[in-house]
Amino acid sequence: MNTVDQRGFQVGSDARVLEANTPSSAYIDIPASQALRLDCDQLLGPYRIAYETYGELNAAKSNAILVTHALTGDQYAASKNPVTGKPGWWETLIGPGKPIDTDRFFVVCPNVLGGCMGSTGPASINPKTGKPWGLDFPVITIGDMVDAQVPLIDHLGIDQLFCVIGGSMGGMQVLEWAARHKERVFTAAPIATAAWHTSQNIAFHEVGRQAVMADPDWCQGRYFEAGREPRNGLAVARMAAHITYLSEEALQRKFGRNLQDLSAKSFSFNADFQVESYLRHQGSTFVDRFDANSYLYITRAIDYFDLAADHGDVLANAFKGTKTRFCVVSFTSDWLYPTRESREIVQALNAVAANVSFVEVESDKGHDAFLLDEPEFFATVTGFLNAAAAKRGLRPVQGSR
Amino acid sequence: MLAPNTQRQHRVDHLLIAEMVAQDSRVLDVGCGDGELLQLLADTKQVDGRGIEVSRERVNACVARGLSVIQGDADRDLDDYPDGAFDYAILSLTIQATRQPKPVLQHLLRIGRRAIVSFPNFGHWRVRGQLLVTGRMPVNEHLPDAWYVSPNAHLCTIKDFVDLCRVVDARVERAVAFNSWGQQLGTWIPLTVHNMLGEKAVFMLTRK
Numbered sequence: 001m002n003t004v005d006q007r008g009f010q011v012g013s014d015a016r017v018l019e020a021n022t023p024s025s026a027y028i029d030i031p032a033s034q035a036l037r038l039d040c041d042q043l044l045g046p047y048r049i050a051y052e053t054y055g056e057l058n059a060a061k062s063n064a065i066l067v068t069h070a071l072t073g074d075q076y077a078a079s080k081n082p083v084t085g086k087p088g089w090w091e092t093l094i095g096p097g098k099p100i101d102t103d104r105f106f107v108v109c110p111n112v113l114g115g116c117m118g119s120t121g122p123a124s125i126n127p128k129t130g131k132p133w134g135l136d137f138p139v140i141t142i143g144d145m146v147d148a149q150v151p152l153i154d155h156l157g158i159d160q161l162f163c164v165i166g167g168s169m170g171g172m173q174v175l176e177w178a179a180r181h182k183e184r185v186f187t188a189a190p191i192a193t194a195a196w197h198t199s200q201n202i203a204f205h206e207v208g209r210q211a212v213m214a215d216p217d218w219c220q221g222r223y224f225e226a227g228r229e230p231r232n233g234l235a236v237a238r239m240a241a242h243i244t245y246l247s248e249e250a251l252q253r254k255f256g257r258n259l260q261d262l263s264a265k266s267f268s269f270n271a272d273f274q275v276e277s278y279l280r281h282q283g284s285t286f287v288d289r290f291d292a293n294s295y296l297y298i299t300r301a302i303d304y305f306d307l308a309a310d311h312g313d314v315l316a317n318a319f320k321g322t323k324t325r326f327c328v329v330s331f332t333s334d335w336l337y338p339t340r341e342s343r344e345i346v347q348a349l350n351a352v353a354a355n356v357s358f359v360e361v362e363s364d365k366g367h368d369a370f371l372l373d374e375p376e377f378f379a380t381v382t383g384f385l386n387a388a389a390a391k392r393g394l395r396p397v398q399g400s401r
Numbered sequence: 402m403l404a405p406n407t408q409r410q411h412r413v414d415h416l417l418i419a420e421m422v423a424q425d426s427r428v429l430d431v432g433c434g435d436g437e438l439l440q441l442l443a444d445t446k447q448v449d450g451r452g453i454e455v456s457r458e459r460v461n462a463c464v465a466r467g468l469s470v471i472q473g474d475a476d477r478d479l480d481d482y483p484d485g486a487f488d489y490a491i492l493s494l495t496i497q498a499t500r501q502p503k504p505v506l507q508h509l510l511r512i513g514r515r516a517i518v519s520f521p522n523f524g525h526w527r528v529r530g531q532l533l534v535t536g537r538m539p540v541n542e543h544l545p546d547a548w549y550v551s552p553n554a555h556l557c558t559i560k561d562f563v564d565l566c567r568v569v570d571a572r573v574e575r576a577v578a579f580n581s582w583g584q585q586l587g588t589w590i591p592l593t594v595h596n597m598l599g600e601k602a603v604f605m606l607t608r609k
Binding site for chain 2: 325327328346347350351352353355356357358359360361362376379380382383384386387390
């Protein structure tokens with residue numbers, strides 16, 4: 001069953017704190033001599049990027065796919081998460097014989113800068129003070145996350161990534177890779193994402209951050225030293241955010257107005273409804289695996305994301321001269337990053353006559369559809385990668401493994 | 402040359418377009434359907450091909466078979482493309498289904514160094530005959546739908562299309578009409594006869 005719940009808060013939390021500084025996955029330490037110049041103009045270094053890999057890099061190093069994760073994702077895209085014990089978040093897509101076929105491709109998935117699963121972030125120890133960074137950690141951007149991944153790709157000896165693919169905030173990283181490091185990206189697949197974060201989406205993030213910061217256990221971000229944790233605040237933040245990942249239709253179908261283990265209303269503020277109990281569960285399990293300050297930093301990075309603004313307010317300028325092949329995917333019921341926002345990316349790519357495919361997948365599962373079993377989406381990714389692999393001269397897998 | 406068995410599987414207008422298009426060129430197929438023409442051009446001329454298609458199911462099928470296709474609409478989405486982005490901008494049996502054929506054709510001529518347009522000829526003798534005899538909108542193999550469900554909004558004859566070419570300052574580089582048996586009509590035949598015997602026409606145009 002759910003080991004995390006049974007282990008209780010203290011143990012789960014410890015496992016998580018451990019992962020933040022000594023990840024179970026592979027990692028590279030980038031020395032201070034290669035400090036990263038952040039968009040806020042501060043220098044960050046040394047820093048660490050934790051990552052997982054799947055499959056094997058070929059001799060020509062031409063079969064590497066970089067998978068970029070979403071807000072609360074991590075490097076465990078296709079392997080067991082050491083904190084939750086659950087399967088990887090994109091095991092639907094990545095694995096032998098799957099659309100991102102690890103018999104054929106070498107998959108790299110790093111934890112983002114600012115994350116809490118081993119890459120440097122607010123939960124990591126600040127080498128200058130010997131204490132967790134907390135709010136001393138600089139405010140980072142999606143572009144910073146991408147630039148922090150470059151030394152990893154260099155370290156693996158990869159000149160050009162065969163593909164950069166990711167959904168949601170992962171899609172934003174894909175767009176930044178394609179904009180900042182054009183020549184290093186052969187194909188790019190931004191999924192269920194946007195080139196800028198809307199006012200409504202910033203508003204949702206702000207609600208989440210305020211919930212965290214209003215929790216007295218947040219302690220101005222110094223909760224580790226205080227031996228406390230803003231569990232309630234972070235759980236509420238997750239509950240609010242989780243609603244935006246679903247759709248009205250999906251919620252209605254799954255829960256309706258059904259009561260949870262009750263035959264009648266309790267006339268109290270207990271979780272009478274199944275949907276309440278579901279959200280509370282989402283909130284509490286999230287707190288066991290995620291750092292509250294990381295949540296503040298990463299949501300901020302997404303809020304700041306506006307690729308057009310960084311390129312003279314013309315999104316097409318971000319892609320000028322690109323030779324990358326793009327595959328943009330949206331989902332019909334995604335109201336967090338609706339299809340029109342993907343279409344904006346497509347329009348910008350058309351304006352520079354880039355090679356672009358665009359598919360809107362019919363699904364009633366909301367934004368989360370990109371993480372779920374969506375055959376039309378899988379067929380798109382498979383077709384796109386196969387065609388690109390042929391262009392790249394990658395041979396199809398032959399025979400059995 | 403194309404292998405004879407390939408020829409049997411493909412539409413005659415597609416085969417003609419494949420013959421017109423140069424090797425390794427950049428092609429935009431507007432209204433690319435299930436990607437049959439793009440695939441043919443990729444296989445026989447190794448083109449760098451892109452497609453636009455209005456039907457989501459067809460777009461998804463195209464991308465799943467490895468073609469670069471976006472969901473879009475000839476009337477709305479051609480604005481986005483820069484001038485001269487493609488060697489050929491193709492509109493294959495689609496112009497009659499656009500809301501605004503004139504700006505669509507102007508965009509094709511702007512985006513492509515050449516535009517290739519094919520369309521069903523409403524001046525064909527059978528269409529004229531059906532209208533004359535039955536007094537109703539013609540329904541046949543190339544115009545399969547009743548008027549009230551047909552996507553076709555702007556049907557034209559070969560002569561009408563030649564007029565439009567004049568209006569938008571397009572030079573006709575090549576024009577071919579196919580009869581009901583899929584045979585090309587001889588170029589020596591006068592336009593009026595093409596307009597009578599041609600069931601489908603393919604035009605290759607450039608800006609004047």
